[in-house]
Amino acid sequence: MNFKKMFLTLIMFHLTISKVVAQDEITSTILQSSEASSVINMSISPSICVVKTRGDLCQMTAYVMWQTGLAIDACLYQDDDLITCWEKKRQIKKKLELSLIQDIIFTLKDQDKVLAKQHVKVNASNSTKYRRRLRSQWSLF
Amino acid sequence: MPLKYFFSILFIFCQYIISTSSFAQCESESALCAPVGQWKLSVGVGAGVYTNPLYDSKNIPLIVVPSISYYGERVFFQNNTLGYTLIEGEQLTLSIITKANVEKAFFTRWHPKNIFIPNLSNDFVESVPSFGASIKISPDKVKKRKWALDAGIQLNWFVSDSINAELQILHDVNSVYDGFNGNVEVSKLFGVTAESSLELTLGLQWNSANLVDYYYGIDDSDSIYERDFFEGKSSINPYLSIGYAYKLSSDWMFKTYLKRKKLDSNTYLSPLIEERYVDLMFVGFFYEF
Numbered sequence: 465m466n467f468k469k470m471f472l473t474l475i476m477f478h479l480t481i482s483k484v485v486a487q488d489e490i491t492s493t494i495l496q497s498s499e500a501s502s503v504i505n506m507s508i509s510p511s512i513c514v515v516k517t518r519g520d521l522c523q524m525t526a527y528v529m530w531q532t533g534l535a536i537d538a539c540l541y542q543d544d545d546l547i548t549c550w551e552k553k554r555q556i557k558k559k560l561e562l563s564l565i566q567d568i569i570f571t572l573k574d575q576d577k578v579l580a581k582q583h584v585k586v587n588a589s590n591s592t593k594y595r596r597r598l599r600s601q602w603s604l605f
Numbered sequence: 606m607p608l609k610y611f612f613s614i615l616f617i618f619c620q621y622i623i624s625t626s627s628f629a630q631c632e633s634e635s636a637l638c639a640p641v642g643q644w645k646l647s648v649g650v651g652a653g654v655y656t657n658p659l660y661d662s663k664n665i666p667l668i669v670v671p672s673i674s675y676y677g678e679r680v681f682f683q684n685n686t687l688g689y690t691l692i693e694g695e696q697l698t699l700s701i702i703t704k705a706n707v708e709k710a711f712f713t714r715w716h717p718k719n720i721f722i723p724n725l726s727n728d729f730v731e732s733v734p735s736f737g738a739s740i741k742i743s744p745d746k747v748k749k750r751k752w753a754l755d756a757g758i759q760l761n762w763f764v765s766d767s768i769n770a771e772l773q774i775l776h777d778v779n780s781v782y783d784g785f786n787g788n789v790e791v792s793k794l795f796g797v798t799a800e801s802s803l804e805l806t807l808g809l810q811w812n813s814a815n816l817v818d819y820y821y822g823i824d825d826s827d828s829i830y831e832r833d834f835f836e837g838k839s840s841i842n843p844y845l846s847i848g849y850a851y852k853l854s855s856d857w858m859f860k861t862y863l864k865r866k867k868l869d870s871n872t873y874l875s876p877l878i879e880e881r882y883v884d885l886m887f888v889g890f891f892y893e894f
Contacts (some may be wrong), residue, residue, distance in 0.1 A: 519633035593641040594631035595676055595693070596769075598761050598808065599683040600702060600792065601636065601848070601860075 504538075506530035506572050506580035513564055518588040522564045530580060531555035531571060537577060541571045606620045636794055636850065637766070637801035639676040646670045649860060651889015658868060658880040659711050661743035667887050688759060698761040706753040706777065706786070708812075712744050740833055742876040747827040750820055753781035767794040777816075785816025789846075803852045810842045810866065821875035835876055840869035846885075852888075861888040 513522035517602050528540060532554055539549040547570075550556055564586050572580040631638035639645070653667030674683040681688045681700070744750075757775035763849030764770055773788040790808025824834055846864035853859055864885040867881035873881050 517633060548622060555672070592643070593678075594633065594638040595641055596763060597637060597639050597674075597676070597683070597712070598681055598688065598690070598700065598759065598771075599686050600804065601672065601674075601683075604788060 481510050492538050504530055504532050504572060504580040506582055508560070508570055508582045508584055509515065511582065512585045512587055513562070514587050514589050516589055518586075519565065520588075522562070522586050524562050526560045526584070527557060528560055528570065528582075529555075529557045532579075536574060536579075538574050541573060543568055635798075636804065636875070639681075641676055641678060643675070645672075645674045645893065647858070647889070647891045647893040649889045649891040651860075651887060653862075653885070653887030653889065654720035655710075656880065656882070656884045657711050658873075658878050658883050659744050660879040661745070662711065662876060665710070667885075670891075671775060672891065679863070686759075696763050697765075700754070700759045700761075702759045702773070702775075703722065703756040703778070704775075705821060706755050706775075706781075706816075708750060708816070709752045712750045712820070724760040739874070740876045740877060742823065742828070742833060744772055744877055747823065747877065751781045753777040754779045755786065757785075760868045768792070769794075782816045782819035784819070785811075786813060786816055787811040802849070804846075804848045806844075806846045806848075808844050808846075810844060812840045817872050819874075821872055821877050823876055833876055835874070837875065838871035838873040842866050842869050842872070856893055858891045858893065859889075860891055862886070 493569040494528050499535065509529070510524070510526060510527050513524050515522045530538075535554045538553070539548070540547045547560070548558070562584070565585065567585045568583045570580055570584060634640050644756045649670040649672065650668065651670070653670070655665040655667060657664050672684060675681065676683075679693075681690065685707070686704040688700040690698055690700045692699040713777065754777065756778045757773065757776035762770040762772075769792045771788070771790050771792070775784065776785050780827065788793050788808060788810050790806055791805055794804040795803040795805070814837060817840050820837070822835055822837040824836075828834065844864060844866035846862065848860070848862040850858055850860045862885065866881065866883040867870040868878065868881055872878065
Protein backbone atom coordinates (compact mmCIF):
# COMPACT_ATOMS: atom_id res chain seq x y z
CA MET A 465 0.00 0.00 0.00
CA ASN A 466 1.51 3.24 -1.04
CA PHE A 467 1.13 6.47 0.83
CA LYS A 468 -1.55 7.77 -1.52
CA LYS A 469 -3.79 4.71 -1.05
CA MET A 470 -3.24 4.81 2.67
CA PHE A 471 -4.15 8.51 2.74
CA LEU A 472 -7.34 7.94 0.77
CA THR A 473 -8.30 5.03 2.99
CA LEU A 474 -7.84 7.20 6.08
CA ILE A 475 -9.91 9.99 4.50
CA MET A 476 -12.69 7.54 3.64
CA PHE A 477 -12.56 6.03 7.16
CA HIS A 478 -12.72 9.47 8.71
CA LEU A 479 -15.65 10.47 6.56
CA THR A 480 -17.46 7.29 7.39
CA ILE A 481 -16.85 7.70 11.11
CA SER A 482 -17.86 11.35 10.96
CA LYS A 483 -21.11 10.45 9.21
CA VAL A 484 -21.97 7.83 11.81
CA VAL A 485 -21.18 10.23 14.69
CA ALA A 486 -23.16 12.98 13.02
CA GLN A 487 -26.03 10.57 12.54
CA ASP A 488 -25.74 9.60 16.18
CA GLU A 489 -25.75 13.25 17.22
CA ILE A 490 -28.86 13.97 15.14
CA THR A 491 -30.61 10.93 16.56
CA SER A 492 -29.65 12.01 20.08
CA THR A 493 -30.98 15.52 19.54
CA ILE A 494 -34.28 14.18 18.32
CA LEU A 495 -34.52 11.82 21.28
CA GLN A 496 -33.66 14.62 23.66
CA SER A 497 -36.32 16.78 22.06
CA SER A 498 -38.78 13.96 22.23
CA GLU A 499 -38.00 13.45 25.91
CA ALA A 500 -38.21 17.20 26.49
CA SER A 501 -41.68 17.28 24.97
CA SER A 502 -42.95 14.90 27.68
CA VAL A 503 -41.47 17.04 30.46
CA ILE A 504 -44.06 19.77 30.91
CA ASN A 505 -43.62 22.47 33.49
CA MET A 506 -47.11 23.76 34.38
CA SER A 507 -48.11 26.11 37.12
CA ILE A 508 -51.32 27.93 38.05
CA SER A 509 -50.81 30.98 40.19
CA PRO A 510 -52.16 31.68 42.72
CA SER A 511 -52.95 28.09 43.65
CA ILE A 512 -54.95 28.97 46.79
CA CYS A 513 -58.16 30.98 46.92
CA VAL A 514 -59.29 32.32 50.29
CA VAL A 515 -62.99 32.81 51.05
CA LYS A 516 -64.60 34.15 54.22
CA THR A 517 -66.63 31.06 55.02
CA ARG A 518 -66.44 27.54 53.65
CA GLY A 519 -69.07 27.14 50.98
CA ASP A 520 -68.75 30.72 49.74
CA LEU A 521 -68.05 31.20 46.02
CA CYS A 522 -64.39 32.02 45.32
CA GLN A 523 -63.78 34.29 42.35
CA MET A 524 -60.22 35.15 41.36
CA THR A 525 -57.95 35.84 38.42
CA ALA A 526 -55.23 33.25 37.98
CA TYR A 527 -52.53 32.62 35.38
CA VAL A 528 -51.80 29.25 33.85
CA MET A 529 -48.25 28.83 32.50
CA TRP A 530 -46.64 25.84 30.88
CA GLN A 531 -43.64 25.20 28.67
CA THR A 532 -42.12 22.27 26.89
CA GLY A 533 -39.19 21.49 24.61
CA LEU A 534 -41.20 20.84 21.48
CA ALA A 535 -44.37 22.35 20.19
CA ILE A 536 -47.36 20.26 21.24
CA ASP A 537 -51.13 20.17 21.05
CA ALA A 538 -52.71 20.37 24.50
CA CYS A 539 -56.00 21.07 26.23
CA LEU A 540 -56.61 22.39 29.74
CA TYR A 541 -59.40 20.85 31.85
CA GLN A 542 -60.96 22.06 35.11
CA ASP A 543 -61.82 18.69 36.65
CA ASP A 544 -63.66 17.14 33.69
CA ASP A 545 -64.66 20.40 32.04
CA LEU A 546 -62.67 21.61 29.02
CA ILE A 547 -61.44 25.19 29.38
CA THR A 548 -59.31 25.75 26.29
CA CYS A 549 -57.00 24.06 23.76
CA TRP A 550 -53.77 25.06 22.06
CA GLU A 551 -52.13 23.80 18.87
CA LYS A 552 -48.39 23.45 18.31
CA LYS A 553 -47.33 25.57 21.28
CA ARG A 554 -44.08 25.37 23.23
CA GLN A 555 -45.10 27.72 26.02
CA ILE A 556 -48.26 29.40 27.22
CA LYS A 557 -49.20 32.08 29.68
CA LYS A 558 -52.95 32.59 29.86
CA LYS A 559 -55.24 34.51 32.21
CA LEU A 560 -58.08 32.52 33.81
CA GLU A 561 -61.17 33.88 35.58
CA LEU A 562 -61.99 31.23 38.16
CA SER A 563 -65.21 30.63 40.13
CA LEU A 564 -64.73 27.87 42.66
CA ILE A 565 -66.68 26.52 45.61
CA GLN A 566 -64.31 23.71 46.49
CA ASP A 567 -60.83 22.43 45.69
CA ILE A 568 -60.28 21.67 42.03
CA ILE A 569 -57.71 19.94 39.82
CA PHE A 570 -56.52 21.44 36.55
CA THR A 571 -55.20 18.93 34.03
CA LEU A 572 -53.23 19.52 30.84
CA LYS A 573 -53.91 16.75 28.33
CA ASP A 574 -52.84 15.77 24.86
CA GLN A 575 -55.95 13.86 23.82
CA ASP A 576 -56.20 11.24 26.58
CA LYS A 577 -52.58 11.53 27.68
CA VAL A 578 -52.17 13.49 30.90
CA LEU A 579 -49.21 15.87 30.56
CA ALA A 580 -49.44 17.76 33.85
CA LYS A 581 -51.71 18.40 36.83
CA GLN A 582 -52.13 21.30 39.23
CA HIS A 583 -54.28 21.45 42.39
CA VAL A 584 -56.04 24.74 43.28
CA LYS A 585 -57.34 24.88 46.85
CA VAL A 586 -60.17 26.88 48.40
CA ASN A 587 -59.38 27.85 51.99
CA ALA A 588 -61.75 29.53 54.43
CA SER A 589 -60.38 32.40 56.51
CA ASN A 590 -63.21 31.85 58.96
CA SER A 591 -62.49 28.53 60.64
CA THR A 592 -65.98 28.35 62.16
CA LYS A 593 -67.26 24.86 62.88
CA TYR A 594 -70.87 23.96 62.36
CA ARG A 595 -73.13 21.42 64.03
CA ARG A 596 -76.62 20.15 63.53
CA ARG A 597 -79.40 22.19 65.09
CA LEU A 598 -81.13 20.19 67.77
CA ARG A 599 -84.33 22.21 68.07
CA SER A 600 -86.67 23.71 65.53
CA GLN A 601 -86.35 27.43 64.93
CA TRP A 602 -89.93 27.64 66.21
CA SER A 603 -89.30 25.68 69.40
CA LEU A 604 -90.44 28.59 71.59
CA PHE A 605 -93.98 27.31 71.18
CA MET B 606 -88.26 -1.35 84.52
CA PRO B 607 -86.81 1.46 86.67
CA LEU B 608 -86.13 4.67 84.77
CA LYS B 609 -82.39 4.65 85.52
CA TYR B 610 -81.99 1.25 83.82
CA PHE B 611 -83.91 2.53 80.79
CA PHE B 612 -81.55 5.50 80.46
CA SER B 613 -78.47 3.29 80.97
CA ILE B 614 -79.53 0.95 78.17
CA LEU B 615 -80.36 3.93 75.93
CA PHE B 616 -76.91 5.42 76.61
CA ILE B 617 -75.07 2.16 75.80
CA PHE B 618 -77.20 1.65 72.68
CA CYS B 619 -76.29 5.11 71.43
CA GLN B 620 -72.58 4.60 72.07
CA TYR B 621 -72.64 1.40 70.03
CA ILE B 622 -74.30 2.67 66.92
CA ILE B 623 -73.06 6.21 66.49
CA SER B 624 -69.83 7.46 65.10
CA THR B 625 -67.80 10.25 66.68
CA SER B 626 -67.44 12.61 63.73
CA SER B 627 -69.49 15.50 65.04
CA PHE B 628 -69.33 18.01 62.21
CA ALA B 629 -69.21 15.75 59.19
CA GLN B 630 -72.44 16.96 57.63
CA CYS B 631 -72.32 20.68 58.42
CA GLU B 632 -70.12 23.06 56.47
CA SER B 633 -72.18 26.24 56.47
CA GLU B 634 -75.05 27.87 58.29
CA SER B 635 -78.53 26.79 57.25
CA ALA B 636 -81.84 25.65 58.68
CA LEU B 637 -80.05 22.38 59.51
CA CYS B 638 -76.74 23.68 60.80
CA ALA B 639 -75.65 26.33 63.28
CA PRO B 640 -72.19 27.90 63.70
CA VAL B 641 -70.38 26.77 66.84
CA GLY B 642 -69.60 29.42 69.43
CA GLN B 643 -71.79 32.23 68.06
CA TRP B 644 -74.85 33.81 69.64
CA LYS B 645 -77.64 34.40 67.14
CA LEU B 646 -80.25 36.97 68.04
CA SER B 647 -83.09 37.91 65.76
CA VAL B 648 -86.36 39.73 66.23
CA GLY B 649 -89.41 39.09 64.11
CA VAL B 650 -92.05 41.73 63.47
CA GLY B 651 -95.32 40.71 61.91
CA ALA B 652 -98.79 39.41 62.65
CA GLY B 653 -99.75 36.25 64.43
CA VAL B 654 -101.72 34.62 67.17
CA TYR B 655 -101.32 31.78 69.63
CA THR B 656 -104.85 30.63 70.41
CA ASN B 657 -105.76 30.03 74.02
CA PRO B 658 -107.97 26.96 74.56
CA LEU B 659 -109.05 28.07 78.04
CA TYR B 660 -112.58 29.27 78.70
CA ASP B 661 -113.01 33.02 79.02
CA SER B 662 -109.44 33.64 77.93
CA LYS B 663 -108.01 35.77 75.18
CA ASN B 664 -105.69 34.56 72.49
CA ILE B 665 -102.05 35.53 72.76
CA PRO B 666 -101.17 38.07 70.06
CA LEU B 667 -97.81 37.73 68.34
CA ILE B 668 -96.48 41.01 67.04
CA VAL B 669 -92.85 40.86 68.05
CA VAL B 670 -91.20 37.43 68.26
CA PRO B 671 -87.64 37.21 69.59
CA SER B 672 -85.40 34.33 68.66
CA ILE B 673 -82.13 33.51 70.43
CA SER B 674 -79.81 30.60 69.83
CA TYR B 675 -76.31 29.51 70.76
CA TYR B 676 -74.51 26.31 69.87
CA GLY B 677 -71.23 25.56 71.61
CA GLU B 678 -69.17 22.39 71.27
CA ARG B 679 -71.53 20.75 73.78
CA VAL B 680 -73.81 23.37 75.24
CA PHE B 681 -76.71 24.70 73.24
CA PHE B 682 -79.51 27.17 73.79
CA GLN B 683 -82.37 27.66 71.39
CA ASN B 684 -85.24 29.85 72.45
CA ASN B 685 -86.85 27.98 75.31
CA THR B 686 -84.38 25.10 75.59
CA LEU B 687 -80.99 24.90 77.30
CA GLY B 688 -79.09 21.69 76.67
CA TYR B 689 -75.81 19.86 77.02
CA THR B 690 -74.95 17.25 74.41
CA LEU B 691 -73.57 14.05 75.92
CA ILE B 692 -73.06 12.14 72.69
CA GLU B 693 -72.98 13.61 69.20
CA GLY B 694 -72.68 11.51 66.10
CA GLU B 695 -73.55 11.74 62.45
CA GLN B 696 -76.98 10.23 63.00
CA LEU B 697 -77.73 10.18 66.73
CA THR B 698 -77.35 12.85 69.36
CA LEU B 699 -78.19 12.48 73.03
CA SER B 700 -78.54 15.59 75.20
CA ILE B 701 -79.76 16.58 78.62
CA ILE B 702 -82.04 19.59 78.46
CA THR B 703 -84.07 21.95 80.57
CA LYS B 704 -86.85 24.29 79.55
CA ALA B 705 -89.88 26.11 80.92
CA ASN B 706 -93.14 24.20 80.60
CA VAL B 707 -95.45 26.26 78.39
CA GLU B 708 -98.79 25.07 79.84
CA LYS B 709 -98.67 27.97 82.29
CA ALA B 710 -98.64 30.41 79.36
CA PHE B 711 -102.39 29.85 78.86
CA PHE B 712 -103.08 30.95 82.44
CA THR B 713 -101.07 34.15 82.07
CA ARG B 714 -102.69 37.38 80.99
CA TRP B 715 -100.49 38.65 78.18
CA HIS B 716 -102.17 41.96 77.44
CA PRO B 717 -100.11 44.85 78.90
CA LYS B 718 -103.11 46.15 80.83
CA ASN B 719 -103.35 42.88 82.70
CA ILE B 720 -99.93 43.41 84.21
CA PHE B 721 -101.43 46.16 86.36
CA ILE B 722 -104.65 44.39 87.30
CA PRO B 723 -104.45 42.15 90.37
CA ASN B 724 -105.37 38.54 89.79
CA LEU B 725 -108.54 37.64 91.64
CA SER B 726 -107.30 34.17 92.30
CA ASN B 727 -108.66 33.96 95.83
CA ASP B 728 -112.24 34.22 94.70
CA PHE B 729 -114.24 31.07 94.71
CA VAL B 730 -115.21 29.56 91.39
CA GLU B 731 -118.08 30.92 89.36
CA SER B 732 -119.04 28.07 87.10
CA VAL B 733 -121.35 28.56 84.14
CA PRO B 734 -123.71 25.66 83.80
CA SER B 735 -126.18 25.65 80.96
CA PHE B 736 -128.65 23.18 79.57
CA GLY B 737 -127.08 20.60 77.36
CA ALA B 738 -123.60 21.97 77.85
CA SER B 739 -120.79 21.07 80.18
CA ILE B 740 -119.75 23.37 82.98
CA LYS B 741 -117.13 25.96 82.09
CA ILE B 742 -114.88 27.71 84.58
CA SER B 743 -112.78 30.78 83.99
CA PRO B 744 -109.08 30.32 84.84
CA ASP B 745 -109.29 33.61 86.73
CA LYS B 746 -111.53 31.94 89.27
CA VAL B 747 -109.38 29.01 90.21
CA LYS B 748 -106.22 28.60 92.23
CA LYS B 749 -103.18 30.14 90.55
CA ARG B 750 -101.12 27.72 88.44
CA LYS B 751 -97.34 28.06 88.67
CA TRP B 752 -94.58 27.96 86.07
CA ALA B 753 -92.81 24.61 85.96
CA LEU B 754 -89.20 24.05 84.97
CA ASP B 755 -88.75 20.76 83.15
CA ALA B 756 -85.52 18.78 82.72
CA GLY B 757 -84.73 15.49 81.04
CA ILE B 758 -83.26 13.97 77.93
CA GLN B 759 -83.54 14.67 74.24
CA LEU B 760 -82.62 12.19 71.55
CA ASN B 761 -82.20 13.40 67.97
CA TRP B 762 -82.07 10.89 65.16
CA PHE B 763 -80.95 12.44 61.88
CA VAL B 764 -82.50 9.88 59.58
CA SER B 765 -81.12 11.74 56.57
CA ASP B 766 -79.85 15.20 55.73
CA SER B 767 -83.44 16.46 55.66
CA ILE B 768 -85.29 14.25 58.18
CA ASN B 769 -84.91 14.65 61.93
CA ALA B 770 -86.73 12.50 64.48
CA GLU B 771 -86.75 13.84 68.02
CA LEU B 772 -87.70 12.34 71.37
CA GLN B 773 -87.94 14.26 74.63
CA ILE B 774 -88.74 12.91 78.09
CA LEU B 775 -88.96 15.54 80.81
CA HIS B 776 -89.77 15.84 84.51
CA ASP B 777 -90.50 19.03 86.43
CA VAL B 778 -87.50 19.71 88.64
CA ASN B 779 -89.20 22.35 90.77
CA SER B 780 -91.97 19.92 91.78
CA VAL B 781 -94.86 21.99 90.52
CA TYR B 782 -96.90 19.13 89.10
CA ASP B 783 -94.67 16.18 90.07
CA GLY B 784 -95.05 14.43 86.76
CA PHE B 785 -93.66 13.86 83.32
CA ASN B 786 -94.18 15.05 79.80
CA GLY B 787 -92.71 13.90 76.53
CA ASN B 788 -92.58 14.66 72.90
CA VAL B 789 -91.90 12.62 69.81
CA GLU B 790 -91.83 14.29 66.42
CA VAL B 791 -90.53 13.86 62.91
CA SER B 792 -89.49 16.89 60.85
CA LYS B 793 -88.81 16.96 57.15
CA LEU B 794 -87.02 19.84 55.47
CA PHE B 795 -87.77 20.44 51.82
CA GLY B 796 -85.47 22.34 49.48
CA VAL B 797 -82.87 23.36 52.02
CA THR B 798 -80.61 26.01 50.57
CA ALA B 799 -78.70 28.90 52.07
CA GLU B 800 -81.68 31.11 51.13
CA SER B 801 -84.83 29.15 51.90
CA SER B 802 -86.29 26.21 53.74
CA LEU B 803 -89.69 24.57 54.19
CA GLU B 804 -90.16 22.42 57.27
CA LEU B 805 -93.05 20.02 57.91
CA THR B 806 -93.42 18.45 61.35
CA LEU B 807 -95.68 15.73 62.73
CA GLY B 808 -95.60 14.99 66.41
CA LEU B 809 -97.22 13.61 69.54
CA GLN B 810 -97.01 15.46 72.83
CA TRP B 811 -97.63 13.44 75.97
CA ASN B 812 -98.56 14.86 79.36
CA SER B 813 -98.68 12.60 82.40
CA ALA B 814 -101.80 12.46 84.60
CA ASN B 815 -100.16 14.60 87.28
CA LEU B 816 -99.38 17.37 84.79
CA VAL B 817 -102.87 17.41 83.30
CA ASP B 818 -104.44 17.27 86.73
CA TYR B 819 -102.32 20.12 88.08
CA TYR B 820 -103.04 22.54 85.22
CA TYR B 821 -106.50 21.45 84.08
CA GLY B 822 -107.95 19.52 87.00
CA ILE B 823 -110.51 21.06 89.35
CA ASP B 824 -110.59 19.99 92.99
CA ASP B 825 -111.70 21.41 96.31
CA SER B 826 -108.90 23.96 96.28
CA ASP B 827 -110.46 25.46 93.14
CA SER B 828 -114.18 25.05 93.73
CA ILE B 829 -116.60 24.45 96.58
CA TYR B 830 -118.95 22.61 94.21
CA GLU B 831 -118.28 18.95 93.74
CA ARG B 832 -120.11 19.05 90.37
CA ASP B 833 -117.20 21.12 89.01
CA PHE B 834 -114.53 18.64 89.99
CA PHE B 835 -112.41 17.26 87.19
CA GLU B 836 -109.51 14.86 87.38
CA GLY B 837 -106.95 15.21 84.62
CA LYS B 838 -105.58 12.02 83.11
CA SER B 839 -102.64 11.12 80.93
CA SER B 840 -103.05 12.77 77.54
CA ILE B 841 -101.52 12.40 74.10
CA ASN B 842 -101.93 15.49 71.93
CA PRO B 843 -101.07 15.12 68.24
CA TYR B 844 -99.82 18.14 66.31
CA LEU B 845 -98.85 19.22 62.83
CA SER B 846 -96.79 22.24 61.81
CA ILE B 847 -95.38 23.83 58.71
CA GLY B 848 -92.80 26.60 58.57
CA TYR B 849 -91.29 28.48 55.67
CA ALA B 850 -88.30 30.80 55.74
CA TYR B 851 -86.76 32.84 52.93
CA LYS B 852 -83.61 34.92 53.29
CA LEU B 853 -84.14 38.34 51.73
CA SER B 854 -80.69 39.75 52.50
CA SER B 855 -77.81 39.11 54.87
CA ASP B 856 -79.86 40.62 57.72
CA TRP B 857 -83.52 40.14 56.83
CA MET B 858 -85.55 36.96 56.59
CA PHE B 859 -89.20 36.34 55.78
CA LYS B 860 -90.82 33.63 57.87
CA THR B 861 -94.24 32.12 58.22
CA TYR B 862 -95.34 29.35 60.54
CA LEU B 863 -98.57 27.40 61.15
CA LYS B 864 -99.14 24.84 63.88
CA ARG B 865 -102.23 23.00 65.06
CA LYS B 866 -102.43 20.79 68.13
CA LYS B 867 -105.46 18.68 69.01
CA LEU B 868 -106.10 18.18 72.71
CA ASP B 869 -106.73 14.70 74.05
CA SER B 870 -110.19 14.20 75.58
CA ASN B 871 -108.54 13.65 78.95
CA THR B 872 -107.49 17.30 78.79
CA TYR B 873 -110.20 18.81 76.61
CA LEU B 874 -113.05 17.73 78.89
CA SER B 875 -111.70 19.93 81.69
CA PRO B 876 -114.16 22.69 82.69
CA LEU B 877 -111.30 25.13 82.18
CA ILE B 878 -111.03 24.33 78.47
CA GLU B 879 -113.34 25.50 75.73
CA GLU B 880 -111.43 24.91 72.51
CA ARG B 881 -110.23 21.53 71.33
CA TYR B 882 -107.52 22.89 69.03
CA VAL B 883 -104.56 25.08 69.87
CA ASP B 884 -103.33 27.01 66.84
CA LEU B 885 -100.25 29.07 66.24
CA MET B 886 -99.95 31.34 63.23
CA PHE B 887 -97.30 33.89 62.42
CA VAL B 888 -96.13 35.70 59.34
CA GLY B 889 -93.46 38.38 59.46
CA PHE B 890 -89.98 39.63 58.85
CA PHE B 891 -87.01 38.79 61.07
CA TYR B 892 -83.98 41.00 61.50
CA GLU B 893 -80.81 39.20 62.58
CA PHE B 894 -78.36 41.19 64.70
